[in-house]
Amino acid sequence: MLTSSTSEPLLRIDGLTRTRSQGRWWEKRxxxxxxxxxxxxxxxxxxxxxVGKSGAGKTTLAMCVAMLDKPDxxxxxxxxxxxxxxxxxQHKVLRxxxxxxxxxxxxxxxxxxxxxxxxxxxxxxQGRYSAKQRSELAIELMLKVGxxxxxxxxxxxxxxxxxxxxxxxxxxxxxxxSLLILDEPFTGLDLSIRGQIVNLLLELQAQLSLTFLYISHxxxxxxxxxxxxxxMDRGRVVEHASARDLFRDPVHPESRALxxxxxxxxxx
Amino acid sequence: MDxxxxxxxxxxxxxxxxxxxxxxxxxxFVDATHEIRPLRGVSFQVHxxxxxxxSGESGAGKTTLALSLMRLxxxxxxxxxxxxEFAGRPLLSLDEAELQTIxxxxxxxxYQDSAVLNPVLRIGDHLxxxxxxxxxxxxxxxxxxxxxxxxxxxxxxxxxxxxxxxxxxxxxxxxxxxxxxxLACQPELVIxxxxxxxxxxxxxxxxxxxxxxxxxxxxxxxxxxxxxxNPLARLADRIMVMYAGRIVEQGPRGEILQxPRHPYTRALxxxxxxxxxxxxxxxxxxxxxxxVGSPPDLMRIKPGCEFESRCQDRMDICRMRxxxxxxxxPAHSLRCFKFGG
Numbered sequence: 001m002l003t004s005s006t007s008e009p010l011l012r013i014d015g016l017t018r019t020r021s022q023g024r025w026w027e028k029r030x031x032x033x034x035x036x037x038x039x040x041x042x043x044x045x046x047x048x049x050x051v052g053k054s055g056a057g058k059t060t061l062a063m064c065v066a067m068l069d070k071p072d073x074x075x076x077x078x079x080x081x082x083x084x085x086x087x088x089x090q091h092k093v094l095r096x097x098x099x100x101x102x103x104x105x106x107x108x109x110x111x112x113x114x115x116x117x118x119x120x121x122x123x124x125x126q127g128r129y130s131a132k133q134r135s136e137l138a139i140e141l142m143l144k145v146g147x148x149x150x151x152x153x154x155x156x157x158x159x160x161x162x163x164x165x166x167x168x169x170x171x172x173x174x175x176x177x178s179l180l181i182l183d184e185p186f187t188g189l190d191l192s193i194r195g196q197i198v199n200l201l202l203e204l205q206a207q208l209s210l211t212f213l214y215i216s217h218x219x220x221x222x223x224x225x226x227x228x229x230x231x232m233d234r235g236r237v238v239e240h241a242s243a244r245d246l247f248r249d250p251v252h253p254e255s256r257a258l259x260x261x262x263x264x265x266x267x268x
Numbered sequence: 269m270d271x272x273x274x275x276x277x278x279x280x281x282x283x284x285x286x287x288x289x290x291x292x293x294x295x296x297f298v299d300a301t302h303e304i305r306p307l308r309g310v311s312f313q314v315h316x317x318x319x320x321x322x323s324g325e326s327g328a329g330k331t332t333l334a335l336s337l338m339r340l341x342x343x344x345x346x347x348x349x350x351x352x353e354f355a356g357r358p359l360l361s362l363d364e365a366e367l368q369t370i371x372x373x374x375x376x377x378x379y380q381d382s383a384v385l386n387p388v389l390r391i392g393d394h395l396x397x398x399x400x401x402x403x404x405x406x407x408x409x410x411x412x413x414x415x416x417x418x419x420x421x422x423x424x425x426x427x428x429x430x431x432x433x434x435x436x437x438x439x440x441x442x443x444x445x446x447x448x449x450x451l452a453c454q455p456e457l458v459i460x461x462x463x464x465x466x467x468x469x470x471x472x473x474x475x476x477x478x479x480x481x482x483x484x485x486x487x488x489x490x491x492x493x494x495x496x497x498n499p500l501a502r503l504a505d506r507i508m509v510m511y512a513g514r515i516v517e518q519g520p521r522g523e524i525l526q527x528p529r530h531p532y533t534r535a536l537x538x539x540x541x542x543x544x545x546x547x548x549x550x551x552x553x554x555x556x557x558x559x560v561g562s563p564p565d566l567m568r569i570k571p572g573c574e575f576e577s578r579c580q581d582r583m584d585i586c587r588m589r590x591x592x593x594x595x596x597x598p599a600h601s602l603r604c605f606k607f608g609g
Binding site: 053054160161162163190191192193194195196198199202203217218219224225227257258261 | 325326439468469470473495496497535536539540553555556557558559562563
């Protein structure tokens with residue numbers, strides 16, 4: 001599961017820049033740098049957390065990695081391929097290997113699909129396996145994420161929030177990805193359920209040597225969940241350190257400000 | 269407004285509580301034959317100037333309780349039994365006109381989501397609307413009061429904000445407007461339903477600090493609802509923990525946080541702190557504490573204690589009947605057979 005540190009990291013981002021044109025049609029337009037020269041690396045089987053205020057560029061960065069947004073300049077290397085200059089056939093092979101899990105699972109899952117259909121859909125789109133193999137795999141994935149297979153015919157809204165998030169995880173695992181992008185996957189879950197989902201993802205990571213790019217506001221969880229942390233502010237990564245070092249000794253003022261507000265919250 | 273001194277910390281007979289809820293039960297018909305009970309026998313009181321925190325998982329009945337106190341329950345909900353007494357008046361037997369003089373003026377509600385702001389009204393109009401509904405003032409004075417309220421909310425550049433539309437403000441600013449609306453008529457009781465839930469941690473911390481300062485400045489009592497224990501730990505004088513429509517434990521903040529009794533409260537507190545900053549500085553990818561299972565489905569409630577199936581300390585009796593409320597100390601009570609029931 002562990003890769004030696006000399007090998008190429010799974011994900012390497014160099015000088016990534018994304019400019020957005022802002023202002024409404026009656027206003028003068030101006031350019032806003034959503035990403036401004038971001039460099040990051042992420043090893044196989046590890047978790048990189050992106051933290052920062054709203055609007056710092058965390059989601060833009062994740063969307064560029066997921067190939068859902070095109071940066072203006074810079075490079076994204078994923079497992080030896082440059083994601084920004086892929087041929088069509090490479091694209092088809094690589095895209096399934098990067099999957100997303102969102103905050104609001106109720107909105108992210110197709111409302112009229114049964115649980116089994118939700119999990120099978122990515123396989124269907126990719127044209128993988130026969131119908132029988134697909135439904136077997138769906139059952140297997142449901143077991144893996146802790147959903148009872150007898151509930152395979154239920155619709156997403158008939159599950160509780162925690163179970164829906166499990167379903168979203170099962171769906172994202174269907175194509176055997178290497179990189180999971182987790183955009184605030186625990187927000188909106190109750191405390192008692194949040195822990196179950198955290199533990200499930202940690203378990204799956206160890207089992208399947210998954211790599212996580214984890215976007216979060218909750219620094220208590222970041223401390224617990226990730227190996228390295230990148231603090232973002234106005235499109236730049238201002239500090240990138242191991243979670244241990246960052247929480248012990250934050251260097252950049254922005255990191256300090258962020259940590260100060262959790263310390264204040266947990267003061268009792 | 270009658271100001272009868274701050275009753276903080278004073279427990280017992282001489283001062284009548286501002287809000288007294290007795291044995292409140294609310295039912296809701298899912299269809300013609302199925303009825304669920306979002307609230308089942310809730311009793312508590314709020315004294316003047318006191319901040320009472322209410323915590324629990326989603327579906328525990330927190331919002332149903334808030335809406336019952338405002339008499340704003342949707343028509344599919346029904347109050348089955350119990351009484352709500354506010355400043356000596358029985359809220360449940362008032363008619364709509366009488367309620368109108370209380371709602372927004374003497375009891376007000378801070379909503380969870382600042383989407384309650386009307387997108388086509390300016391911020392100033394939102395505040396003036398509340399004031400005009402409850403005070404009969406000359407036109408000029410509404411604006412002055414609205415500007416003063418915005419200043420109280422520690423907003424900068426209040427004249428610009430007065431004329432702005434909701435979408436031009438940040439989430440934290442919008443939440444401050446919702447709070448300003450609730451406080452506009454200096455109510456005696458403010459019910460805040462998850463006031464920080466939709467905000468990022470930086471703005472959430474600022475809102476908590478603002479509420480802390482407002483609490484010190486005013487005589488207003490707060491019922492602060494939050495599934496997150498952190499804001500309650502900072503703001504509340506007393507904390508109530510709710511599970512499946514019942515208050516399972518209530519007591520002073522210090523006792524609930526440091527000496528929780530009920531197994532659910534203890535499990536909830538263990539989940540709240542995945543890593544203790546003092547003892548564990550390292551990266552710990554160990555499993556974090558959770559409560560096994562999920563909250564009960566209100567459609568399939570069994571006899572006995574609702575928490576029984578997830579409880580670490582369950583006994584045979586737990587499956588048979590619901591534990592009575594017992595008093596641990598004068599201000600601290602809970603429902604659990606382990607402590608007598």
